[in-house]
Amino acid sequence: MEKAVLITIGDEILSGNTVDTNSNFIATELKNIGIQVTQIFTISDEIDTIKNTLEAAFKVGDLIITTGGLGPTRDDKTKKALAEFFNDEIALDEVTFNHLKNYMERRGRLDILERNKEQAFVPSKSVVFQNHYGTAPCMMMEQDGKLCFSLPGVPYEVKPLIKDQIIPYLKEKFNLYYLHTRIVSVVGIPESILADIIEDWELALPENLALSYLPVGTRVKLRITASGDNENALKQQTEDEIQKLLPLVGDHVIAVSEDKIEKILAEILTERKLTISTAESCTGGELAKMITSNSGSSKYFMGGIVAYATEKKTEILKVSKETVHQFTVVSEQVAGEMAKGCQELFGTDISLSTTGVAGPGRGEDGKEVGTVFYTIRINEKEVTSKLYMPHLERLDFMNFVSQKVIQDLVGLLISE
Amino acid sequence: MEKAVLITIGDEILSGNTVDTNSNFIATELKNIGIQVTQIFTISDEIDTIKNTLEAAFKVGDLIITTGGLGPTRDDKTKKALAEFFNDEIALDEVTFNHLKNYMERRGRLDILERNKEQAFVPSKSVVFQNHYGTAPCMMMEQDGKLCFSLPGVPYEVKPLIKDQIIPYLKEKFNLYYLHTRIVSVVGIPESILADIIEDWELALPENLALSYLPVGTRVKLRITASGDNENALKQQTEDEIQKLLPLVGDHVIAVSEDKIEKILAEILTERKLTISTAESCTGGELAKMITSNSGSSKYFMGGIVAYATEKKTEILKVSKETVHQFTVVSEQVAGEMAKGCQELFGTDISLSTTGVAGPGRGEDGKEVGTVFYTIRINEKEVTSKLYMPHLERLDFMNFVSQKVIQDLVGLLISE
Structure with a gap:
């Protein structure tokens, strides 16, 4: 399975001003195509920090996704860090500039095109994924077969970029493993007792199945994740294990499929x-x-x-x-x-x-x-x-x- | 100023199942006493990963706060990693056990005390901060004058531990710098134009003042943070700068104090x-x-x-x-x-x-x-x-x- 590392850049999260919802969204989308996020770094928008973190990330992940730090203002330094890290130059990309121009035109804001022109400058080796909901494009760099995507930080720009462009691209590019997740919701049993009750079942789980306890209020969600290369087999295997689990927990199970x-x-x-x-x-x-x-x-x-x-x-x-x-x-x-x-x-x-x-x-x-x-x-x-x-x-x-x-x-x- | 590093442990965040709200809360509380979070690591609950991350964190921070990985179930491994990292043994702490016993008694759940006894085992050198809203205690370890707090991951256990116990402790322990933050909310000007309008003002800001742009919907929040050792001077200095800023932005400012x-x-x-x-x-x-x-x-x-x-x-x-x-x-x-x-x-x-x-x-x-x-x-x-x-x-x-x-x-x- 491919391993992904997320890097969240900018002061907004570190200062406590904003809750990081991008990582949550990206992790969920990646999980659905069998890519596991193994680490998330949240760092400040400083060139050296970004470069050091990219280095650390490339050591543990096959896929790096950064968000944030791409705005048109003075406090954003990510693009510069990217260029330095990948030994590249920042240059105007004509296609991106035209896209930006169309974007501004559609919004009746051609008057501020020049101010945003900066956004069409990208590392020369990068592959650009155009942003249809904002001015900062998504840039992809490749190194030793590993990929690094840099996205803006605004959640409603991140979501369509990930969903409509990056996920389809990754699906095609990598020969992906399958991941199948089921959630069993249990109420009325404290986590520690539940663990006790299902201990034998848990210990006997096949190696490719992982179990997590996720308490939400007074409910405990048991998440069972199976990984392997045959999607149907995984579904059957998970279902079989759930059928063994159910008699142990009895009436306390309120759902075996939906999560929320x-x-x-x-x-x-x-x-x-x-x-x-x-x-x-x-x-x-x-x-x-x-x-x-x-x-x-x-x-x-x-x-x-x-x-x-x-x-x-x-x-x-x-x-x-x-x-x-x-x-x-x-x-x-x-x-x-x-x-x-x-x-x-x-x-x-x-x-x-x-x-x-x-x-x-x-x-x-x-x-x-x-x-x-x-x-x-x-x-x-x-x-x-x-x-x-x-x-x-x-x-x-x-x-x-x-x-x-x-x-x-x-x-x-x-x-x- | 003291620098803090947060470590979020557990699969919940990495899998996209849960949004990390703890980091947001902790960062805000620390900022209020002048401690800046410079990095957040979100990692899985594996002993080696936890130890490696602790090592990385100690290199950049004076204060480490970990959350998560302390539940009573099989998939939590943080305590073991802590003991190994600090070359310590895990031992039963009588005071913590008594606290746990009282906690269970008040809830009429003495019947499951034994199952939760595990929670009273802590690294022998740790200082324990008792958890009044859950069974996992908060443990503090000290190394080379740096502190590491380990908390459970449940948000409503984290909040009182941080607010009522850790923040007061840190205030007393460290000779803290002051940090003063003001937010100016601007509407009706796109971020890039705003940056242009206030460019001269921004460039002329004193060195101890930092400016960030935080777009929320169609509003741009300008956050001005001043740091130094005289609280009143910082307030005055920030107010002075805001008074210079206001005429530049005019009617577009809807608030100069509250954030939300x-x-x-x-x-x-x-x-x-x-x-x-x-x-x-x-x-x-x-x-x-x-x-x-x-x-x-x-x-x-x-x-x-x-x-x-x-x-x-x-x-x-x-x-x-x-x-x-x-x-x-x-x-x-x-x-x-x-x-x-x-x-x-x-x-x-x-x-x-x-x-x-x-x-x-x-x-x-x-x-x-x-x-x-x-x-x-x-x-x-x-x-x-x-x-x-x-x-x-x-x-x-x-x-x-x-x-x-x-x-x-x-x-x-x-x-x-």
Whole structure:
């Protein structure tokens, strides 16, 4: 199998200003064609650092992909480092310049063509992959049969370059191994116990199968990756092992194919033709967003409401003022009434509600930060649960709760 | 200034399964006490790789922080690598074991104490920082005056360890330089032109000030970082430079302090005592989530609705069926009526609406993927705009549109 090394260049990640999502995307795409990322270097945009890292990367990888450091501004030095590392000169590439000119023309910005002309200067030995969504082209250099691609850092420029151009190129160029991955989602068993339960199975796995434990909230994802040269054989082999695993874990398995909880939910809802709606308070829209992040969600997600202000809970969701008064707004009872009101408002089979205190400030009724009640309503059936997660930061809290609500719903639907 | 190197251990990131948010958090926290992360290594959980990377890290950093690879399962090998690298033995630490016992007891899980006992074994020379939110402790090793902290990988265990224990420890241990950062947000000027406009100013910056360009959607963030040993002097110096910068960029500056667009919005809304609500279609809750991710948002955010199904737009938001029929649901007119209905429903000064096609499938009325209309309504004033972003993936699209809507709103409020 080919080994890849990613190099992320620029201060944005090192300073904590930006989360590195490019590496995640690239690693996933490469994995799909059987190339494994074995290392990621995140470095600053300095010529010597870039050159040293390229040297280290070429020692461990057959394929190097750098992102970032190619902007038109003074703080970007990657191109210069590339030229020096590969003993090359930077020269104007006419094809790239014409592409740039067309790009600027289409956007009605020919007036700034000259300012961006710099972008059409590339190392003379490089093969250029044109960027259709930005001004910095992707450059490929070859050395001793190993490849080095340099891409800009903007995620929405990186994605099409990787997907539409680099992946197809690599598929054709290399005689690739196959990699087949399956994810088994387990809930309700702590990681350490799970490890104990499946220890014998794990130890007996064939050598070309690798197992990883990936905890997400209260769910543990078991990732099984098989590598080899026959795709169908790998699929069969993985399936066989999963069939041996399932009896060991029993009811705790909520999915054996999809990875993301919103996709697992999507499969069930679509199959059973069920509709769903959400009524959120402390999750602030994250629950709806998680559900709608799945393409095709418009088939089952009718809508949601973020009833932040208490009077909106009573006005729109018909939560009774009496209930709020008696039990406070962060209560089992209000969660239940929110779900009921939501189900009626949107006319759905299922409704979900959350009410809690995301923090860092206390809620208006003095409930402790990290407290949340959530209700899952399926037709006439209703389950309300409480979580207390005081250690989570606001955004993590919103995400954790949303994950847990969907996970519980999946559990309920499966056990029905 | 002290230099830090982060090492992220484990397959989760390399396989593309998980986005590395720990590094982002740690880098930000370290920056706040004047420690700069100069490199991040993301590596697999193999003993030799870990040892080699520790060696490389000690060459460039004074402070090493590793995350991941400390779980109780078979695939975690970090502790063994640490012991080998530091020529140490792994031994049971009684204090850590007692802490673990208490932790398990509080959670009513004493039954699995033995299974987790492994976690109380640490390199004998290490200083342990107890983990209050998980079973794997943080271990600190010292070598030649340099420090190496090893943390578990779970983000909500990492955050309190860093914030409550490691940062205070480092502050006391090192005689730290100060670092002062300001972000100036510029909209409506492409990065390359902006660079041109402020070139003279940039070249004349004092040596202890560094400038970076960070594009986010259609906004460019200029980050100015000053380092030195007098905190107040740094603040004054940065402020002076910003005052020189402002006249050059004029009306295009939307903020000179806060970094995140939702915080910039929060400042304005709070100051002017304005309330806001959202009516979303294609952004699926992301817009509400972005606004509510700011703590204190309950003061100005009254609520939002995700009206995914067309009939919910007409029923709840009172969009006229006639308008939908005549112009289709993805239209300027529907966006406008959604905003109006939303403003009335929630009784707010401002309302925001989005209607579009996030893809990858086409919308029901055949509008092209990537098309979105959004309306910003401030009292009686209403502005509707169109975006066409066919190259963005679903989640990126939802995020980009939400960023842009809030950014436009900020622009409108400032220019009022």
